[in-house]
Amino acid sequence: MTNPQPDTVSPADPRRTLRAAVGALICVHAAMAATRVTASLLVLQQGYPEWTVGALLSLFAVAPLGLSLWAGRLADRHGLHRPLAVGVAMGAVGAAAAVLSQHPVALSFAALATGGAVAVAAVGIQREAGLLAREPSDLKRVFSWIALGPALSNALAPIIVGLLIDHVGFRAGFVFALLLPAIAWWLGRQVPRAVVTAPRAAEEDSRGRPRTAWGLLRMVSLRRLLLVNLALSACWDAHTFAVPVLGHARGLSASSIGLILGSFAVAATLVRLAISRWAEHLEERRALRRAMALATAVCVVYPWLPGVPGMLAGSALLGLALGSVQPMILSMLHQVTPSDRHGQALGLRMLVTNGATIVMPSGFGFLAALTVPAAPLWLMGSLVLGAQLAARRIEPAPG
The missing domain is CATH 1.20.1250.20 (MFS general substrate transporter like domains)
Incomplete structure (x- = not known):
């Protein structure tokens, strides 16, 4: 690396x-x-x-x-x-x-x-x-x-x-x-x-044309990383959508639903604190793939978890998995892109994530209405499982 x-x-x-x-x-x-x-x-x-x-x-x-x-x-x-x-x-x-x-x-x-x-x-x-x-x-x-x-x-x-x-x-x-x-x-x-020392020539390609963020998509590892990021962000949105829907279908109170969502947020926060403490013991790709495997498993079994305690445990596990991936993805993004274009790569990642945030909730609503309330979770679990191949093949930029 x-x-x-x-x-x-x-x-x-x-x-x-x-x-x-x-x-x-x-x-x-x-x-x-x-x-x-x-x-x-x-x-x-x-x-x-x-x-x-x-x-x-x-x-x-x-x-x-x-x-x-x-x-x-x-x-x-x-x-x-x-x-x-x-x-x-x-x-x-x-x-x-x-x-x-x-x-x-x-x-x-x-x-x-x-x-x-x-x-x-x-x-x-x-x-x-x-x-x-x-x-x-x-x-x-x-x-x-x-x-x-x-x-x-x-x-x-x-x-x-x-x-x-x-x-x-x-x-x-x-x-x-x-x-x-x-x-x-x-x-x-x-x-x-700080004084920026990157030459202005770095903003142009070999033909003197402006280097845009879209040009970064020619980097295979960045494309794979963005695909993984998109699948995991959509999985996060699917959980946010599915918990109120499943909770309402089960007759849970608003406070119970809020507690379940809160367990996800607490777990995501705690795992990020843990990463800050033991970062040197983690290898990004391995940690990312394990988190993806855990997220897939939880998405599949979540609809059958019993009552509030089961949903609390499932949300906490999913929070651990999805909460751990952002530090890994941001770290890997800085390794697969040129140092003078990290800002453009970060902007491209944010563009992809926000685009999914706009589109996915509406799609989840239509999917749940046409099938079953758990369908968005199952769909996202399948997508995260499929994204494992892309995660396995992410390599740092040479140099």
């Missing part, structure tokens, strides 16, 4: 840099999560139908489709601070719009802006984190901490927003979201401003 080749001057204190980067990612992501929860509840409280909520939620994933590749080029060319500044500005403007007006049009704009903010900032932060690593085990450790950012924000933001809505009002939830980008910017300023 090749060691990552940084193209910026290394910061003096990598641990401090990593803490600041993770903190900034948590704040930007939490601003989006807080806006998402507050806007969803507000739309329902205003009497709009459930499909309106679904349409609003889909908007959070729309902006990343158009911004991810641009964010990757921006990060490769300017480092962390430029994309973080753009993400912070987008998050602040989106949340401010929701503070000023709770009309559905304003909420839709807030969804687009805060969703896009995460895409732009996350690509820059992930690229910066990769520069802190000096060997593959460092990559796994660094990205296990980076992966904790969305997990923690998704766990904490809804709780805080719920309390604010109950005790102050809906506008308070949006004000909370508005404050977070400012904190993210302050944390980002704690990261030393």
Whole structure:
């Protein structure tokens, strides 16, 4: 395996840099999560139908489709601070719009802006984190901490927003979201401003044409890695869809369904903490394939797990499997792509993931309606099993 080749001057204190980067990612992501929860509840409280909520939620994933590749080029060319500044500005403007007006049009704009903010900032932060690593085990450790950012924000933001809505009002939830980008910017300023040393010629091919992210798809290992990432992301979405549907069919209470979903999130968080501790003992491909095998097995048997205890155990096992793959995939992505184009590769990955997030839930709904509620899980288990071949054949870039 090749060691990552940084193209910026290394910061003096990598641990401090990593803490600041993770903190900034948590704040930007939490601003989006807080806006998402507050806007969803507000739309329902205003009497709009459930499909309106679904349409609003889909908007959070729309902006990343158009911004991810641009964010990757921006990060490769300017480092962390430029994309973080753009993400912070987008998050602040989106949340401010929701503070000023709770009309559905304003909420839709807030969804687009805060969703896009995460895409732009996350690509820059992930690229910066990769520069802190000096060997593959460092990559796994660094990205296990980076992966904790969305997990923690998704766990904490809804709780805080719920309390604010109950005790102050809906506008308070949006004000909370508005404050977070400012904190993210302050944390980002704690990261030393690196000098990008990659030559501008690296942005052109041998014929002098601009090198786009789509050109990276000529790399076979990257295509295989993105295929694996897509299958595992879809499996995550299938679990999120299937648990409420299966729970409702079994007559479970809302609190029980929430507890089952919570067990998945807790397991995903714990496994990422474990990876940060024992990263040097893990080999990416082997760990990835084992996680995929476990995910396949759980998807197949999940519909027959008995009662709440069975579903709790199944969700926790699936959380362990799927929670472990993001650090591995991000680590491998940095090894199969050129160091001067990591930002573009990260943007391409985010584009693929968000595209699946928009399409898959609707597809799961139609599939479950036409067949049985467990069908999405079985389908995703089959796809993950098929992706094992691609995972087995991923190789690091030469050099």
